[in-house]
Amino acid sequence: MSAGGYPPAISFQSVSKSYPSSRGLKGERFLALDSVDLEIQPGEFFGLLGPNGAGKTTLITILAGLTQASSGRVSVMGHDVQTDFAAARRALGVVPQELVFDPFFNVREALVFQSGYFSVRHNAAWIDELLESLGLTDKAHANMRALSGGMKRRVLVALALVHKPPVIVLDEPTAGVDVELRQTLWHFIAKLNKQGHTVLLTTHYLEEAEALCGRIAMLKTGKVVALDSTSALLSSASGNVLRCTVDGELPAELASKARVTGRVVQLPAVDALAVEHYLTQIRQAGLTVRDIEIRRPDLEDVFLQVMNQHPGRDDRSLV
Template structure:
């Protein structure tokens, strides 16, 4: 039995400009104990799909099941199976951190939970903030409390919606070490993130959404294996790339990256750079990563949409 099953899920919103289809016939199963990544550009439908899973939004059609419990027909049991960390910082300013976790335990009818609350506080670097009022915390600390609240009832399925957006490196490392440990203990994890290096390092399988549809669903290793085998990377200062390179390049500030399938293609790039008289530095050849795969998949789907 899948830990999470999305079965032909669609969602349509009525807007002033007419109907907007946020999700279109999304079907996928996430197995127990998986660390699963859900990726896509802004507006792809990731948060809508998670909101339907969490019971915050009702699907227009289709069915979602969590550990055998339908999120609509058997909503109480389905909610107990889930721990959801939302994108937004939502907190009650009138309680301390420990009080907030005790109250959250009470929502799920969990009694005598102090030992697990202590472990959460310690594991997430919140032990010294246990008596602090929520409104006194920094944004990063509030994010840690949100994670602790989502885990306080020991849910078998953990859903992380952009959990490290806008937080520091220390929190990322602390969070991923703790979540990875829970995953090794058997918890299923569903992650959405724009930090693709996180998804590549953590997720065994990945689905990519674009315009409400699944456009890729595969093991992370297979996605990487199917990508361009190499990327030529270099830095240049204020020089315009030749048109044949500019059409293929991914440029971030001074950094230029070009996909290369073989040594001949790399040599052709270098020849074009020499002929254009570009001054380059820090030239290197690296293996394609998940960001390269993601951009390739999104570009291909864009071509399909605009094709006559």
């Protein structure tokens, strides 16, 4: 129970999930989730982060009832997703990674039909608000097939919210979309969160998670390897970061430590001596350094530190 006596908005209790191994060996299974324990309280904006293959989407498909956990219990607003599935589904709105849509309906028709799936009648006013808030009003009568990828993504958000669920799950909602959609989406979702909706976000854009999420869990190889408030995770990062622009390829010793984006290089720097050492190595390699900056670690730095501290298992097959 939460501090106010209410059940958690989302609860994962010792959740594990295994699949038959892709190697085809008899009796061998792949462990996608390994005893995940996690509670998200009503009204939280919660981030679930991890590298590809960490188990994030598996956890969400179990939460949505699309697959069943091998062991453990999952609930939404106190409703078990297996034994009380109807109530659990009504309490949950999921925006999936994939662009899934019905090609036979226009946008408004799709939202009306989705309302009917949840037995929601007289929903026109809320549908109008969704269309307006997500910049879809002028596309209300457009066929889903005629929409751009970004517009289809907006419709997926509207479909997930059309029955006003108290818990919203966003699985990589801004993957491959433009800046305008990101701003529109986050403005609307932040407003819903302030109104009391619980939000669970998975994203590879860590600056979004840092700006939006009050708490964050990090998954690796099916296990929770970090769980804390965003501010505490940022405070746990050691030292500072040297950020600079370099023309050319870094020496191997530095490249293994660096975050490199094009010509921009970022290196963890415990103190001034470390900064001086890095710059000396770069110059000795015959490279020119420009735009030097020392900054505090961000969530991406923390994420990389946590992942490096938990090497995990490359082979999660069980016999």
